[in-house]
Structure formats: structure tokens, C-alpha cells
Amino acid sequence: MTRPPLLIDGHLDLAYNAGLGRELTGSVEQLRAADPVSGQVATTTFPEMAAAGLRLCLGTLFAAPRTPDADGYTDAAGARAQALAQLDQYHRWEDAGHVRLLRSRGDVAVHLEQPDAPLGVVLLMEGADPIRTPDDLPFWVDQGVRLIGPAWGRTRYSGGTDAPGPLTPEGRDLVTAMRELSVTVDASHLDDAAFWDVAEIGPRVIASHSNARALIPGNRHLTDDMARAVAQSGGVIGLVYLSRFLRPVTDDVRVPLEALAEHARHYAALVGWEHVALGTDMDGGFGAEKTPEGIGRYADVPRVLTVLPEDVRADVAGGNWARWLTTHL
Template sequence: MTQPIFDGHNDCLLKLYRGGPGAGARYRGGMPGHVDLPKAKAGGFAGGFYAMFVPDEGPMDWSVMRNAQYDLPLPPRVAQDAARAVVVEQAAILKELHDHGDLTICTDATTLRDAIDQGQQAAIMHLEGAEAIDPELQFLDTLYDLGLRSLGPVWSRPTIFGHGVPFRYPSDGDTGPGLTEAGFRLVERCAQMGIIVDLSHLNVAGFHDVATTGVPLVATHSNAHAICPHARNLTDDQLRMIGRTNGMVGLNFASAFLRPDGQMLPQGALEWMVRHLDHMIELAGEDHVGFGSDFDGAVVPEEIGSVAGLDALREAMVTHGYDDALMGKLCAGNWIALCERVWKPAPRITVT
């Protein structure tokens, strides 16, 4: 039986948002890119964290990530009002897919498990970069009511809550200050509400700041720095901390974070996926590792191509010797277990 794969991160909502009206029809009918309903059914894609992300006004030159070394300049902060408008539109797209029955927005672990077991695509509403949230955190309550159950305080650009890592190779993530005072309030409020805090784009200082709050440390789409020394990847110490705190790390399919040379090229990346998995399992533990593809937000291994090609990953794992029990944990079980640990009813607490 094919193991359904539930994924820690995709950028499908950004793709649908950029396409304008008719997002639901495009999702159901098939479209260019990595994630849509026909591809999901073909690849045994059980769903995942659907990220709401505010794109930059100016384009970034991603082609430099094919160089031997690179350091992309980070874009400036995004204004709160502009970010909020984009997030509201992307949340509406996800709700449209839910209302049509294309997927199920999951706000509790029972619904998540049932959707995956029944072959219905499961979606966790995630916010990648908290530019839309005000310092008083009032909009966080609004998003929670819409279904938000996971957020990253930053994408790589800075926010009022903290500082992210650049797209830099070779480098580690020790690139500056971590959480701001507002960032600590945001993380503490998320802990109270049962919202997963994603550290994938946060720098090392911010990662350690979050660790002081006692929440499970979760990096939804990151890899092992020991194999690919990219600023976006996690050190061995960070991976051990994820395991010790009952957190999670999701293997990022982006070739630049897989290949030891850090190049965003699809060739030769698949062979490194299992090596990253081995390393993360060794340090974080087999109960704390899953997938976080970055589909529709990155160049992925050519053998996979899209969610329709996930069998290539399954075959690589089986060939490597992963048994059914470990496959079940990595493919979906560990993400479900994390949600069972973190999600809970949200008390209404006034933040001062």
C-alpha cells in the first residue's frame, strides 16, 4: 500500500493568488507548477501546511543560487496593511477550496487524522512571515478564527517580531539578533492558543530565543547544515534541540538546501534526500522528522518534479532500507503526532 505523504510546507496559495480569479477551477483542473488536485491524487499527496505568503514588490534574482557562492540581498520589511490584504485574499482562496470539498482545513488533530485516513486532502493554514500581524496581536485572533494553526514569525526578511536568515552559501544561520520584544509576546501567545511556531526562516539567535519559551521547536521545511552548509539549514545542535523538545523538522525538497554545493539545480538532488533524512533522524530522532517540500516555492529534484512524482522519493526510501513503520512516521504520522501535542482550544487572553 502506498504511504500517503503529508507535507510540512507548500506555496500553492501564492501561486493561486498570483493567477487571479478562478483559483478553485485552476486547482481542480490542473495547472503548471507542483501542487493541484489531479497531481495530488496521482502522487498520493495527503495535503500539508498551506502557506500564506506576502511576495516582495521587486523580484529577487534567484538565478544567483546556481553560483558556487552567493548572498542574495534581503528585501525590506513589508507594510502591515499591504501584507494583511494579501493574507486575507489567500485565506479566502483556501476557504474556497475547503467549501468546494477539494480539501479539508484542519484545526484539530482528529480532523487531520480522519481526513488523511479517508483519502481527503488535509490542509493546515500556515502564515509564513508575520508581517500582517499587529504588535497588539489582534489580527492573530482573527486568523485563528479563520483556521490558522501554524505560523513563522519571519520569512527571511525582517519583521517587527524578529530576524530571518539570508539566502547565503556557504554560511550558517548565526546572522544577527533574534526575537524582538514583540516577537517574544507573539511566541508566548501562540503557545497559549496552541499555534505551531515555525522556525525554518528564523536565525540562530531567534531559534534559541524561542527555545527559552518552552514550546516544541519546529522547522517545517529545513535540512541538515552538516550536509549542505547553507544559512537556511539547521546545525546539529539545532536538530538535537528539536528532538529534546518534542518538536519536528520537515525535509525541504529545494535542491539548493539538499546538494552539498548549495546550487539550485534539479539534477543530482534526489540522492541527497535520504542522506539528509538519515542525519536528521540520527540527531532529532525518528519521531521528530517528516517532510516539508517547499513545493511551488523552489526547484525540486528532477525525478520528483511535482506532487505527482512522490513515488520517486518513496522508492528511494525503501531502497535505502526504511521499513513500513519508519515510512509511516516520516510520511505522515509524525506531523499528526506533533499537532496532537500542540493544538488545543484557545483561551481569550488580552495581551498588554
């Protein structure tokens, strides 16, 4: 029997989903039967991730800002409170044996040698507003945060998705502090101006969940030059499983699985397969109603490998993230 390839996901909003009231410890069927989140067909629970063979993920601390349609934080204190609540959720899951928090490259290497271990989680802060000032960064590093995306939409630190702009002065100070403390910048959600400010400062950079702007317009996605810059820093780019991030379609259209392969091949032609990975963002504000055809639940995630060249499947599935994590974390 052929052993399935190692699976690592570069972006999952696990604690955020728990904060919405989702119970992730049961089956997907159980979650769908009692899902407090309307308008989404849930895909992701711990048993479901195990069924896919997922061994490790970058799990987010994502503080949601207030919008016209939803409540959320309005200042740094509110953002910090959300992130701390999510951090506590990961610790409670760890105490219950559902996850294992990983803080170093050595932790990752040991974890990947233990196939029966719970899901490994490396903490990624998505949107830096929970950091009150750049002087607050050591606190979050001590809590285990190893990657930070300065932006989501606009933050106090950076221009972001649908919010053009550079790093703010505080943002430049934060990214400089990240470089000094060996905290990696997640370029996903950075506006172009902010991205190139980050590149000038020179920290390590990855893109946890970013598709190719050459195939889908908008500043949520990486230009070819941005993808090259991520690769030149040694970084990896994770592919997002959201249909409208793969082809220019409306939210009621699910694209074929081949659309994911198109983005993978595009990046590979630019920077090589060694920089292409998965960052599904499954349940990151969408469910199975918006995933590519054939991806109806998290256990289906590895199906993308069937439309990729056979000799790169293991690297895209998890080998590239494993190499990066055991070298740079």
C-alpha cells in the same frame, strides 16, 4: 496489492501560487501550458497531489514583501491584506470541494480515517508580518491558523533567512502569546539568534521545511543543536525538495535523489527517525527545474521513500506528521 503509505506534506504554498494566477484545479499539463509564472516548470495541482496520495498538508499564508525585483507589502496593513486574500482562497477552495480546512487534532484524526476526502489543510502562517501587533493573534487563531513562522527574511518580529538577528521586543511578545494560546512556532527561516530566543520562551516548535546545515551551509538550515532542540520539544522536521538546499550546487544543477536521503539519515542519527518527515515546498518559488532528479512533478514526491530504510518509510511519508498533528494541534 500493497496500500501506499499515508502521505503528509509539511509545507505547501498553495494559496500564494493561486495569487500568482496559477490554476491549481486542473492537471499539471494544463498548468504548464498556460502558466503565468515564468522560469518555473510547474509541479503541483490538486489532481497531481491526489495522484501522489497526499492526504493532508500544512498550507501557508505567505505574504511576500517588496524586493528590488518584485512588488509586495511594505507595512503590516499590506501584509495583512495579502494573508486575508489567501485565507479567502482556501475558503473558496473548501466551498468547491477541493480542500478541507482542519482546526484541531480531532479534525485531523477524523480526516485521516476518510481516504476519499479532499485534501486536508492545516493553516501555517509563513512570516508573521500579517499580524499587526501581538494583540492581533487571537483573530488569526479564530481564522484557523495553528502554526506561525515568525520570520521569512527579516520581519518586524524576527531575524530570518539571510537577515541575522534575534526576536524583536514585539517578536518576544508574539511568541509568548503563541505559547499561551498553544500556537506552534515553525522554526523554518528563523535566524540562529531568533531560534534560541524562541527556545528560551518555550512554545511548541516544529520545522516545516528545513534541511541540515551540517550538509549545506547558511542560516536557512538547521544546525545540529537546533534540530535537537526541535526534537526535544516533540517537534518534527520536514525535508525540502530544492536541489541547492540539499547540496552546494548552482540553480542549474539537479542533485540525485540520494541527496534527500542524506539529510534524512543525518537527522535520524541526531534525533531518531520519528522526527523526520517531508516538507517539500514544491512550487514554493521553484519548479521541476530545481528539484532532485526523478522528481519531475508532485506525483513523484513519494519516490524518496525508495532510498530510505524500508521500516521507516511509512513514518517519514506521513506517520510522523500524523502523530504530531493528532497529539498537538
